[in-house]
Amino acid sequence: AQKVTQAQTEISVVEKEDVTLDCVYETRDTTYYLFWYKQPPSGELVFLIRRNSFDEQNEISGRYSWNFQKSTSSFNFTITASQVVDSAVYFCALSGELYNDYKLSFGAGTTVTVRA
Amino acid sequence: KAGVTQTPRYLIKTRGQQVTLSCSPISGHRSVSWYQQTPGQGLQFLFEYFSETQRNKGNFPGRFSGRQFSNSRSEMNVSTLELGDSALYLCASSSVLGGHEQYFGPGTRLTVT
Numbered sequence: 742a743q744k745v746t747q748a749q750t751e752i753s754v755v756e757k758e759d760v761t762l763d764c765v766y767e768t769r770d771t772t773y774y775l776f777w778y779k780q781p782p783s784g785e786l787v788f789l790i791r792r793n794s795f796d797e798q799n800e801i802s803g804r805y806s807w808n809f810q811k812s813t814s815s816f817n818f819t820i821t822a823s824q825v826v827d828s829a830v831y832f833c834a835l836s837g838e839l840y841n842d843y844k845l846s847f848g849a850g851t852t853v854t855v856r857a
Numbered sequence: 858k859a860g861v862t863q864t865p866r867y868l869i870k871t872r873g874q875q876v877t878l879s880c881s882p883i884s885g886h887r888s889v890s891w892y893q894q895t896p897g898q899g900l901q902f903l904f905e906y907f908s909e910t911q912r913n914k915g916n917f918p919g920r921f922s923g924r925q926f927s928n929s930r931s932e933m934n935v936s937t938l939e940l941g942d943s944a945l946y947l948c949a950s951s952s953v954l955g956g957h958e959q960y961f962g963p964g965t966r967l968t969v970t
Binding site for chain 1: 899
C-alpha cells in the first residue's frame with residue numbers, strides 16, 4: 742500500500758518569508774514517482790514537479806525548491822520569498838509501478854496562506 | 858496546446874438521479890484518470906483509462922463507472938446518486954501510461970440534494 746503524509750494542515754506566513762512543506766511517503770515499490778501539485782482557489786490542480794525514485798538530486802525552479810531524501814522517505818518543498826499568489830493548497834503525491842498501478846496517492850494537502 | 862477540459866463545471870442533482878461527466882484530455886494524451894475530492898476524504902482515485910480500456914479502478918462502489926472513446930475523451934457516470942457523492946470530480950490526462958505527470962482539468966463540482 743502507498744501512503745503520503747503531509748503533517749502540516751495549514752501554514753500562514755507574511756509575504757517574503759520562506760515556507761517549507763513537509764511530505765513523507767511509504768511504498769513497497771522500488772521504482773516510484775513523487776509529485777507536488779498546487780490547487781489555487783479556482784480548484785484546478787497545477788502540476789509543479791515530478792521526481793523518480795532513482796533521482797535524488799534536489800531541484801530549484803525560480804522561488805521553488807525540492808529536497809528529496811530517500812533515506813528518510815521525504816520529499817519536501819520550499820517556497821522562498823513567498824508572495825500572496827502562492828496562497829493555495831499544496832498536495833504531495835506518490836505513484837508506484839507495482840502491478841502496473843500508477844494511480845496517484847495524494848496526501849491530505851497543506852493550505853498555505855501568504856499575508857501581505 | 859489546450860488543457861484538459863471538463864463539462865459541465867457545475868451540476869446540481871437530486872438523490873437517486875444519475876449523472877454523466879465529460880472530460881477531454883490534452884491533444885495527444887491517451888491516458889485519462891478520474892479523481893474525487895471531498896473535504897472529508899481528500900483526493901481519491903476513481904479509475905484510469907488508456908486506449909479505451911480501464912487499466913485501474915479505485916475503491917468505489919459499482920455505481921461509479923466510466924468509459925473512454927477512440928478519441929481519448931472520457932466520461933464517468935454515477936447512478937443512483939447519494940448525498941455523499943457531492944464532490945469535486947477531477948479528470949487528469951497523461952501522455953502515456955505509468956508514472957508520468959498528470960495534467961488536471963478544472964473539475965466538475967457536483968452537488969447532490
